[in-house]
Amino acid sequence: MACVELKNINKTFGKEEILPCVNLRIEDGEFVVFVGPSGCGKSTLLRLIAGLEDPTGGDIEIDGEVVTEQSPKERGVGMVFQSYALYPHMSVYENIAFGLKLGKANKGRIREWVEKTAQVLQLEKLLDRKPRELSGGQRQRVAIGRAMAREPRIMLFDEPLSNLDASLRVQMRTEIAKLHDRLQSTMIYVTHDQVEAMTLADKIVVLNKGNVEQVGTPYELYEHPASLFVAGFIGSPRMNLMPGRIAAGAGSDRTQVDVDGLGTLAINRDTAELAQGDAVTVGVRPEHFHLEVSGPDQGLEVVNVEYLGNEAYVYIELPVMEELLVVRQPVPCEITPGQRVVLSTDADLVHVFDSNDRALAAHAQQPETAGLAEAASR
Template sequence: MAEVILRQVRKSFGRVETIHGVDLHIRDREFVVFVGPSGCGKSTLLRLIAGLEDITAGALEIDGEDVTDKTPKERGIAMVFQSYALYPHMTVYENMAFGLKLSKTDKHDIDAKVRAAADTLELGELLDRLPKQLSGGQRQRVAIGRAIVRNPKVFLFDEPLSNLDASLRVQMRIEIAKLHERMNATMVYVTHDQVEAMTLADKIVVLSAGRVEQVGAPLDLYHHPQNLFVAGFIGSPQMNFISCEVLETSPEGATLALPGGGHVLAAVNATALATADRVTLGVRPEHLFHAGADTDQAISGTVEVVEELGESHFLYVRLADGTLLTARAGGDAPQSIDSTVRIGLKGGDCHVFGADGKAMPRLA
């Protein structure tokens, strides 16, 4: 397998630049996920690595070789697309073998590679079937098998699970994770689903408007988002954001005034803040809790919606300033619609973002 290095990679369509100077190092055998909303440039960036789009400026290296101007077949990559792209008149075996036949691989080698890939993907009993006789998950495994037989340096996945239903997506997510572990391969995976990103990736690349917002391990991005965009995108449901005023700063953090009264001491490095500054307080739904009357660090609001999930529930609470807060807790909800609740916050779970949207460093 191989590492992939992007150096100030840019892509323009006419006068419109869509990828803005991306620097990225994908290590050998690493599973890297590009994630972001629709139109953020993640698929375009993947296609630049694949050679399906020309790089306008910058350089791309695969396995230590500059492949910026090389064709896709010269890059040693294999790509799995969102659509299965299987030949309907060919069997599973023929679909998986087709690329090898085009490259004039020996018949015995073709047979060995196809059957080995089929065993890896549990397709051995399906080799004589046509695509129309397969389920969606089986078709996607055939598409992955077609990539495996080429023995590429890098696997590229462009939203491979988006056409599957919810249960199949979970199953295929597990299969892809197991495949990476078995093959120990370099994989680059594109998705708009941050749950897929969190569960599959060794490293996540969060993209917005053609720019890299943050790169890091899944839990690093969850616990230490660098800005409002990453904080709002990573985590499901997304982080709550509350506009607050700084009451006081100290070595212990920033004391913030909460809407409708109350306060919270957020455990962040507050040296860049001053009294009366406006900041954004961020707190995840799972870090909020039902607070008693004796809890100082709490905020009050009116319950607008209750979602019962069985093992947990969500409360959607309207605060005094109009902000809708999402709180998650285990079990059944004791609250009802239109009831007033006090929601507690722990300073160690809080994030604070300045006027520029950047996060204040959290205290250990």
């Protein structure tokens, strides 16, 4: 167990600056997930923490000790990669023991370690098998076991489940969550999968072009994205983001925005820094639009309806935007393409971003109580 601190980490490859200046603290025992678009530097950051890559500038501390110059082994870090190559000619036992043998531990101690690891990962009955005699999920567990066997202070995972099919991923996701509960070790996990990020993380770090955009709990990032980037990145289907303007509203409070084609929406954001007519981006999540069928001369046109079994996505054309609006609907969904609909929403559910893509703060509303009410209604 250990806490990790990245201080002014800079990384360049040749002339290309991949990580300009990352500052980040990961607490002891925390499960932290890195997300961000392909190429934003997630793997690089993980490899820097592991010691597989040297930073160009800045320091890495583990438990308050500077480890920047230390080898991966000295850091006490275990890493599981996306392509987890097991040694095909070795049994499960030998694969897990491999790292320990390199460390020259004695035989009895190795057996003790491997058996304990196999027990945690439910691999006890498979120890004599070769990798080719295992399912994908079992192989994945062996790879995790190999990283775990040395009892690392920190476990790093780089998209460890991306090679597995959907049902195995769900199974392994649960296994990893259970593993974290049992070991209470610090885990840093890179994924493209929104569900993995939301369900596994104590804390999500959103990276954009090598910069930390926002750090927060899954709840904080979903409910209160601090920037347009995070609003568009967290959530699937993504938040509807529409061009708008600050409208007159009631008195000087500026409590409304105009969105061409959609109309005027009430908002509950702090617009003190803005003036009437200022351009903003208005964000509404797909599940927060209320949809009503309108007459043929009113509203907006439905261009597509996707049926997913448990819900449906209704795609609607907003003339000022290239991208279609998407509204999440319960099934059975009576809406069909070609129909016209009117959309509405609650003021509290409308996100507003200024011309610098920063979110306007919501008016204070006893957030703890609001959060509890939300959790209780799920």
